Amino acid sequence: MxxxxxxxxxxxxxxxxxxxxxxxxxxxxxxxxxxxxxxxxxxxxxxxxxxxxxxxxxxxxxxxxxxxxxxxxxxxTSHQSSVAEGAHTAATDDAAEIAKKMVQEALEKNAGGQDIIEEYIRSKTLTHNTRRHLVNILVSHMVEKHGRVPVRMQKEKYGLGIVTLFPNLRDPFSTKGYEHFYDGVSGTGYLAWRLKTVQRKVTKRSVESSPHGALLGGPSLKRSIAAEQQADGDAVREAISLLLHSSDDAVIRSKMRDTFQHRHEMVHNPEMTTEVLKTYPRFLDVKGLINQDFTLLFGGDTSSKLLEKWDSTFKSKIIEEARCLTPTHTVRHLLMSAENQDTEPSADWDSDIAALLLLVHLLPPQPIGKKAAKISADAASERLVVYHKSCCSFEEALSKRDHKHPYLLAAGRNRNRIDQFYIALDKKLIPCEAASAVGAFDELFKLHFVFNLAYDDSLHNFYTFVQTTVYNIDIGKTKESPRVREFRAKLLN
Structure with a gap:
């Protein structure tokens, strides 16, 4: 040379x-x-x-x-040079086209993504709020595809895809044009900042949702979906629009079934979890949708276990074990109600609710962490079911309770004559399909899995026992306290 x-x-x-x-x-x-x-x-x-x-x-x-x-x-030769230069340009164009397609598909799969595309087509730019929505959607997509810590090349690909799909968003004064979305040299930009926020939220959520150890079973476990013919892209948006306006229960159930996969992705996406009831408000006025989603998640055999086994296997044994509890005023009344021996019909709950509350006393709360305040079984019971007198305002009852975990609201003339059960969640009421107490609790338990909600700490032993011993969900994958294991042994042996 x-x-x-x-x-x-x-x-x-x-x-x-x-x-x-x-x-x-x-x-x-x-x-x-x-x-x-x-x-x-x-x-x-x-x-x-x-x-x-x-x-x-x-x-x-x-x-x-x-x-x-x-x-x-x-x-x-000059021919070799031109060929090499052309190949380099073609490779760059191919990379931009691949990145553009990735961003476009991510937006089209999201219910609000098409609105972003249409706004750009209409105005040739995006407002600040729409740009934030764009970044939120793409960061969620990035986390889903590449985990919470994507590498620099992956983040740059999303930046390239944005300015290729929306060319008017390209910065003409920067080297690559997308540094305001992601600058690989400094690690800054809208995508990088949003990703850091998501990482902090996911870390905090993980600590809150799994306070009992590293085992991952339970409501927070994302599961593979066996349901067929699930809608995606435009079909999801069309189904959501129809759900908002339809008054036909059969149509609503059908469209909710078709969009189950989309909902399951939403509840396991840290950025979308709180949007589920806003996107699918029919949970609030159509009964039976919780049961339908849970059945799609686990199958009919698992879904029916509590109702099939409650009277024949569990209720009588719970009452028998509760006789060994310290006979406090509450325990005595619950035992009488569970055995239908309460001489004051208006004083306490019906037989099934009483038995469930006795189970709370048999599996009492355990403090989580050294500084956690100890809570009594009576106080924990109030986080499971709350009585609401029929003549009183629901709004007033909900406003008095600042509780982030779901619970049963039992509405009736007195405690042992309940006319309707509701699940209270985020100060909203989801009507229960079941008229019985055990059927309403069945829906409350299932709601945790349908919406990816962690158990209330004070009811963790109670819910874990129901999950593993009654429904047989995630046995061996869920951390169980010695108290839960001991009680199962007593009941089943």
């Missing part, structure tokens, strides 16, 4: 040359062919080895032999 250059430019054969790249780094002649093949448009500088000074290599002095622009045209 060196001899070819000397012959071309009339340099003495005995002259020793050094070759430097654009960063003033000396290029070994042995690797020069590989370097030129990899980057045909590179510009190299040739200098006399005897006069070369590393501290002043970019500015040749009077003793410098000559600065030679050694380009691909000096070493090969």
């Amino acid at each position: 060196s001899l070819c250059i000397k012959n071309k430019f009339g340099i003495l054969p005995t002259t020793e040359l050094l070759f430097l790249d654009e960063t003033d780094t000396v290029v070994d002649e042995e690797v020069m062919h590989d370097l030129l093949d990899a980057n045909p448009s590179i510009c190299l500088l040739a200098k006399d080895c005897e006069e070369f000074t590393p501290t002043d290599c970019s500015t040749p002095n009077s003793s410098t032999l000559q600065v030679l622009d050694v380009e691909m045209s000096s070493l090969s």
